[in-house]
Amino acid sequence: MTVTESPASPLADKAKELVRVHLRIKRYDPETDTRPRWQEFEVEMSPGDRVLDALHLVKWTQDGTLSFRRSCAHGVCGSDAMVINGENKLACINLIKNIGTDLTIEPIRGLEVIKDLVVDMEPFFAQHRSIMPYLIAHDDPGYKERLQTQEDRDRFDDTTKCILCACCTTSCPIYWANSEYVGPAAIVSAHRFIFDSRDDGAQERLDILNQKSGVFRCKTSFNCTEACPRGIKVTQAIEEVKRAILYDRA
Amino acid sequence: MNVHYHSYDAVVVGAGGAGLRAAIELAGEARTAVLTKLYPTRSHTGAAQGGMCAALANVEEDYWEWHAFDTVKGGDYLGDQDAIDIMCREAIDAVIDLEHFGLPFSRTPQGRIDQRRFGGHTRNHGEAPVRRACYAADRTGHMILHTLYQRCVAKEVNFFNEFQVFDVLFEGEGADRRAAGVVAYEMATGDLHVFISKGVLFATGGYGKMFKISSNAHTLTGDGPGVLFKAGIPMEDLEFYQFHPTGIYGFGILLSEAARGEGGILRNSDGERFMERVAPTVKDLAPRDMVSRAIHAEIKAGRGAGPKSDYVYLDLTHLPPEQIDSKLPDITDFVRTYLGIEPKKDPIPIQPTAHYAMGGIPTNVEGEVIVDDHNTVMPGLYAAGECACVSVHGANRLGTNSLLDIVVFGRRGGKAMAEYVKTVGHPEVARGAEAKVRERIEQLKAGTGSEKVGDIRTTLQESMTLDASVVRTNESLSDAKRTVEELKAQYANIKIDDKGEVFNYDLTEAMELGHLLDLAHGLVVGAQARTESRGAHWRDDYPTRDDQNWMKHTLAHLEQDGSIRLSYKQVVAGNYQPMERKY
Numbered sequence: 134m135t136v137t138e139s140p141a142s143p144l145a146d147k148a149k150e151l152v153r154v155h156l157r158i159k160r161y162d163p164e165t166d167t168r169p170r171w172q173e174f175e176v177e178m179s180p181g182d183r184v185l186d187a188l189h190l191v192k193w194t195q196d197g198t199l200s201f202r203r204s205c206a207h208g209v210c211g212s213d214a215m216v217i218n219g220e221n222k223l224a225c226i227n228l229i230k231n232i233g234t235d236l237t238i239e240p241i242r243g244l245e246v247i248k249d250l251v252v253d254m255e256p257f258f259a260q261h262r263s264i265m266p267y268l269i270a271h272d273d274p275g276y277k278e279r280l281q282t283q284e285d286r287d288r289f290d291d292t293t294k295c296i297l298c299a300c301c302t303t304s305c306p307i308y309w310a311n312s313e314y315v316g317p318a319a320i321v322s323a324h325r326f327i328f329d330s331r332d333d334g335a336q337e338r339l340d341i342l343n344q345k346s347g348v349f350r351c352k353t354s355f356n357c358t359e360a361c362p363r364g365i366k367v368t369q370a371i372e373e374v375k376r377a378i379l380y381d382r383a
Numbered sequence: 384m385n386v387h388y389h390s391y392d393a394v395v396v397g398a399g400g401a402g403l404r405a406a407i408e409l410a411g412e413a414r415t416a417v418l419t420k421l422y423p424t425r426s427h428t429g430a431a432q433g434g435m436c437a438a439l440a441n442v443e444e445d446y447w448e449w450h451a452f453d454t455v456k457g458g459d460y461l462g463d464q465d466a467i468d469i470m471c472r473e474a475i476d477a478v479i480d481l482e483h484f485g486l487p488f489s490r491t492p493q494g495r496i497d498q499r500r501f502g503g504h505t506r507n508h509g510e511a512p513v514r515r516a517c518y519a520a521d522r523t524g525h526m527i528l529h530t531l532y533q534r535c536v537a538k539e540v541n542f543f544n545e546f547q548v549f550d551v552l553f554e555g556e557g558a559d560r561r562a563a564g565v566v567a568y569e570m571a572t573g574d575l576h577v578f579i580s581k582g583v584l585f586a587t588g589g590y591g592k593m594f595k596i597s598s599n600a601h602t603l604t605g606d607g608p609g610v611l612f613k614a615g616i617p618m619e620d621l622e623f624y625q626f627h628p629t630g631i632y633g634f635g636i637l638l639s640e641a642a643r644g645e646g647g648i649l650r651n652s653d654g655e656r657f658m659e660r661v662a663p664t665v666k667d668l669a670p671r672d673m674v675s676r677a678i679h680a681e682i683k684a685g686r687g688a689g690p691k692s693d694y695v696y697l698d699l700t701h702l703p704p705e706q707i708d709s710k711l712p713d714i715t716d717f718v719r720t721y722l723g724i725e726p727k728k729d730p731i732p733i734q735p736t737a738h739y740a741m742g743g744i745p746t747n748v749e750g751e752v753i754v755d756d757h758n759t760v761m762p763g764l765y766a767a768g769e770c771a772c773v774s775v776h777g778a779n780r781l782g783t784n785s786l787l788d789i790v791v792f793g794r795r796g797g798k799a800m801a802e803y804v805k806t807v808g809h810p811e812v813a814r815g816a817e818a819k820v821r822e823r824i825e826q827l828k829a830g831t832g833s834e835k836v837g838d839i840r841t842t843l844q845e846s847m848t849l850d851a852s853v854v855r856t857n858e859s860l861s862d863a864k865r866t867v868e869e870l871k872a873q874y875a876n877i878k879i880d881d882k883g884e885v886f887n888y889d890l891t892e893a894m895e896l897g898h899l900l901d902l903a904h905g906l907v908v909g910a911q912a913r914t915e916s917r918g919a920h921w922r923d924d925y926p927t928r929d930d931q932n933w934m935k936h937t938l939a940h941l942e943q944d945g946s947i948r949l950s951y952k953q954v955v956a957g958n959y960q961p962m963e964r965k966y
Contacts, residue, residue, distance in 0.1 A: 164883050181633070181721075193837030197880030197889040202425075204600040207636045207717060209525060210425040226720050247571060248886040254422065267533035268485025278439075278482045280494035286487060293487050293519075293526065297424050331485065 151177045152234050154187050158199065159239040160249050169246070172196075180230035185213055187236065188224060201250040208362055211298030214241050215250050221300040221360040241303035243312060257299050260315050264323040264341055269334030285330035292325040292370050294363040301357035301367050313346040317357035317367045320348055324370040327377060339378050348374050384824070384884070385574040386817055391416045392804040394565055394580040395797075396548045396607060399426030400524075400786065401768025402586035403531035403540075404793030405750075405800070410538035412801040416578060417540055418567050420547035420602065420891070423532045427588055427600045428789065431524025432714060433641035434516030435481075435786035436504055437474035441495045442514045447471040448958075449507060450515060454784060455959045457503040457670045458741075458777020459918035460934060461620070464957025466748045466773045470784070470791050477790045478517050486530040488519050489710075499710075500644040503670035503781040509966065512644075512668045516783045521639050521713045527786055545570035547891055548606060549820045551583065551614050551764075554810040562763030563810035566820045568891070573884030575820060579812045582800040584765035585611065585744060585752075586793065593899045593906075594737030594852065595844035598630055598637040602895075607770040608743050609898025612905070616754055616761070617938040619772040619952070620742035621902060622910035625780055625919045626853050628674035630736025632694045634721050638714045638733060640782040642697060643667040645710050649674070650696045650730060651686040657695075662966040669966045672779040672919045675735040679853045689732065696730035735853055741780055741919065742906075743772040745938065745952070750796025756938060756952045763803065763810075767796040774936065778918020827893055832876035836893045839870050839877070843896075843903060851907050856924045860911040867904045871945060874900055905939035908947040913937065930961050 154176050161169040176190040185203055192199045201224075203213040208226035215224055216239040218232065244252040270279075295318065302308050302316035323342060327335045342348040348371060357367040393409050395402045398419035409415040419426070438445040450471040455462055478496065482488060488496040498514040506513040519526040535542075546567040554563035564579040587607030591599025612618055628649070629638040643649070649667050651657050661677045662669035669677075678695050687693050699707060699715070704727050707715055715726045722732065744766040745753040752764040768789045775788055843866070850863035874897060881889035915929035916922050936952040 162883060163885055192888075193835070197836075198883065200881075200886040200888055204421055204425045204602045205427060205430050206601055207430070207634075208720070209430050209522075209713075210421075210427070210600065212421070212425050228721070248883075251886045258422070262536050265537075267537035270483075270485075274483060276476070276479060278479055278488075278496050281490055282494045283490050283492065286490050289487070290520075293529075294522070296429070296525070297422075326485075329485070329487070 152180050152229065153177055154229055154234045154236065156187060156191060157237045158249070160199070161246050162198070162248055178229060180228070182229055183225050184217055184227045184229065184232060184236060185224040187229065200248045209296060211296035214298040214300045214303070215239065216241060221304045223298060223300070223362045226362055241299060243303045243309045244299070254299065256312060257302060257316070257318070260319040261297060261322055263315065264319050264338055265334055266322045266326065268326060268329065268332055269337070270331055271333045279331050281330055288330070289325050289328040291365050292321045294365055295321050295325070296363060298362060300360040300362055304356040304360035306354055306356065307350050307352060311350070314350040315342065315346055317371060320371050320374055321365060321367055324374055327374060335377070339374070342374060343378050348378065384821060385572070387574060387576045389416065389576060389578045390809065391578055391580040393582045393584070393800055394418060394578050395584045395586060396565060397586035397588060397768070397770070398423035398542065399586060399588055399768060400428035400527055400531060400789035401793035402584070403528070403535055404790050405584050405586060405767060405797030406540045407531065407534050407538060408794055408797030409801050410535070410540050413804045415541060416543055418543045418546040418548060418565070418578070420545060420570070420606070422544050423535070423542060424528060426528055427603055429525045429528040430600065430637065431527070431786055432521045432637060432639035433501060433644065434499060434518035434523050434783045435478065435527070436501060436515045436783040437478040437517055437787065438471070438515060439475060439478060439496060439498065439517065442491060442498050444506065445513055445515055447475065449513070450474065450504070452508050452959055453504050454775065454781055455777070455957070456509070456964060457781040458779055459928065459964055460777065460930070460961040461623070461774065461917060461936070461954060462777030463774050463955035464959065465955045466775045468957065469748050470775045470787060473791045474787050477787065477794070481527065481530060481790065484530050484534045486519065486526050488517055499641065500668060501782045502640045502643065502668045502674070504783070505665065509664065512665055516641070516644065518641065520709070521641055521711045524786060527790070543567070546576065548610060549894060551610050552579070552812055552816055554812065560761070561810065562761060563812050566817045568820070570886055570891070573887060575817045577812065577816050579810060581804040581807050581809060582763045582765065584750065584767060584796050584800055585770055586766065586768045587770045589740045589769040590899060590902050591737045591740070593843060593847050593903045595848040596630060596635040596734065597737040598627055598635055599737065604895035605770070605898045605902045606895065607766065609901055611744055612901050612941045616752060617745065617940045617950070618742060618902065618905050619745035619936050619938055620774060621906040621939055622913055622920050622937060623741035623778045623918055624737065624906065625671055625739040625741060626675040626735040627671055627738035628678055628735050629697050629733040631717060631721055632732035632734050635736035636717055636721060637736065637738065638697060638717070638731065640671070642699060642711055642714060645706060646702050648698045649678070650698050651681045652688040652692065653686060657681050665966045670779055670781060672921070673966065675853050676921055678735055694732045694734045697733045698730040699726050700728060700730060737848070737852065739780055739785060740769055741772065741774070741776040741778065743770045746771045746773055748773060748795065749799040750792055751799065756950050758952070763807070765796045765800050767792045778920060824890065827877070827879055827890060828882045830878040832878040834873045834877045836877055836879065836896050839873055840896050840899070842866065843870055843899060847903055851910060854921050854923055855910055856922060857911060860907050863907045864911060867900060867907060871900050871904065901941055905941065905947050909937045909939050909949060912949055934961065
């Protein structure tokens with residue numbers, strides 16, 4: 134076989150001229166600001182680079198006081214969820230060439246802003262912990278693996294992908310209005326165990342999610358599914374949990 | 384700047400796979416605090432993809448001794464064979480433990496944990512690739528990280544999230560000296576926290592951010608090794624740094640070896656499967672050091688692809704699309720996201736990417752930190768995972784053995800520390816133990832310097848990638864050493880923009896850069912001294928392995944004046960005698 138250069142090669146982008154990217158970032162410094170303010174920046178970068186790279190360029194070359202969380206930079210750690218041009222996204226998996234050179238960036242909504250794009254994640258993780266996000270198995274398998282059919286394993290595959298980035302929960306209008314609502318991410322985590330054939334804790338979790346802050350708060354707006362950077366069918370998972378409660382079928 | 388004092392039996396620094404696995408052992412046994420500069424689920428264990436090897440023999444004949452042989456040979460005979468035996472033997476229970484914790488492994492048609500092929504893992508001492516890697520699609524690390532975190536939630540482990548450790552504390556002098564805690568910086572407030580503790584276990588991960596093209600997270604800055612290096616603890620085998628052959632071109636993002644385990648093929652610009660020439664038996668599944676060097680050689684010989692002829696291809700186009708979707712869903716998504724190409728139709732441009740530190744904080748098989756060439760232990764001080772060097776990976780780590788390392792030695796370290804803290808009294812730490820850290824922070828904030836953290840880091844990364852990566856020479860290492868020393872001088876004169884208390888990443892990045900510079904310094908000095916080629920350390924000017932003079936571990940010591948002194952430590956021999964490394 135002879136390999137020919139694909140027309141969609143990265144080099145097509147790398148070779149391109151740099152583009153000017155205009156960022157409008159919602160800033161807030163609790164030590165100096167009484168309310169959030171907008172600040173604008175211009176950076177030059179390759180169109181094949183990430184939104185995260187644009188933020189780094191600002192931080193490293195123009196204004197070191199800009200604060201945002203990030204770690205892996207390729208969409209698996211869930212640190213850099215933010216509102217980019219009105220939608221919840223991870224800054225590290227969105228490229229300038231796809232999203233455009235005019236960026237408006239705000240912190241995710243529904244969690245308290247601490248500084249710039251950094252919000253208080255603790256309520257989000259507390260909700261995650263509230264649904265007993267761990268395998269509850271009453272049998273003693275001894276020193277060997279439990280068996281699980283491929284079909285049983287596939288049953289909850291989609292919800293194992295969750296990286297707890299909070300894109301879904303903080304895109305949910307019900308959550309914005311009522312932070313007591315457990316939120317889509319916690320329900321996704323519950324789903325991952327409720328439908329795991331090895332788990333014996335489904336009823337306890339369904340009881341938790343049947344409370345008034347639970348799954349029936351969801352009004353199926355589908356924002357969560359659209360926001361999920363991992364492509365999890367979040368709304369469907371929520372519906373499956375609702376049905377499990379209604380029809381006693383986990 | 385407020386200061387808070389805490390008292391614990393055990394402190395774990397880092398909440399990736401090794402830290403969490405240690406915490407599970409400690410929970411309920413000792414009063415334990417787990418400190419992480421991130422949230423636990425953000426740790427880079429979650430980026431591991433392909434699998435975790437254990438000789439379960441679920442799909443074909445296999446024995447842990449074969450795994451041990453492959454690990455010894457893969458590490459080019461620098462690994463300590465007592466530790467390797469333990470890791471490969473305990474691998475089997477470690478996988479079973481994870482399954483019991485709820486890890487959703489991919490399954491065989493019989494419902495057992497499925498296994499697949501991986502680089503350097505062979506049947507019967509090199510006959511052919513063996514299916515040894517247990518996996519969960521191509522997100523095995525994500526599943527391990529989340530499963531361990533879930534177990535910690537169940538065990539009500541006490542986490543201090545976004546607490547970054549800036550210093551380690553000791554008590555006593557001479558033979559009575561022991562670990563006594565850490566000083567941590569709370570991101571949300573800028574407050575300092577002194578954790579006085581009988582035991583401290585470092586599990587802070589790697590330091591791949593000293594290189595430009597890297598698979599590592601931005602946060603992998605060697606914080607644990609950096610803090611201990613400065614405190615007088617030597618670092619072992621820093622010159623052995625692994626470059627993974629298949630990073631996404633231009634980005635360095637990892638494309639798992641599982642892609643080749645599932646049948647993917649590396650090709651040069653002529654479309655030739657060049658690994659057939661280099662490793663006739665295992666071909667594309669040769670160990671990473673050999674594959675990265677082969678790619679380097681193809682590019683140097685003018686058979687690289689692209690306008691700059693500086694990459695080769697990972698070809699998956701012949702694999703059944705349903706196999707790609709079920710076995711390699713995440714990495715093929717990365718290719719679509721970052722390169723905009725469809726891996727089912729087009730070969731993927733790849734280049735070697737800085738990936739894994741074989742070296743680090745020297746420990747024994749119980750995770751106890753060693754402070755000299757005679758394996759003297761520092762009581763109360765432990766390390767596990769990538770930041771540690773047991774040494775199970777020797778001069779080159781085999782794929783999947785890092786996930787194995789974190790669970791086996793995370794568990795052993797946690798267990799050993801849980802027992803140790805029951806036998807000793809609480810350390811005496813005087814008020815003001817945080818003074819050094821406080822001074823450093825105040826100095827940084829008041830800094831009238833002119834050097835920018837970002838500029839120094841960029842120069843460091845470019846220099847290390849150019850001069851101290853896949854192929855090295857005395858000349859290139861001299862250049863790297865000169866650069867690092869200049870940068871260390873500039874670093875003394877840095878300034879930061881952010882003078883605030885709340886989420887001041889400008890400050891933490893400055894501290895992290897200090898670790899990267901010290902560790903890079905140790906790496907290049909160790910590499911320049913080692914006049915042989917072994918595993919990931921390849922010297923074009925000394926292209927053979929020299930067992931006579933160099934079958935020994937390097938210990939780098941950071942001296943008070945900022946220079947590096949080297950000493951050496953014996954390799955632990957075992958069943959397998961050194962032989963020529965062919966695949």
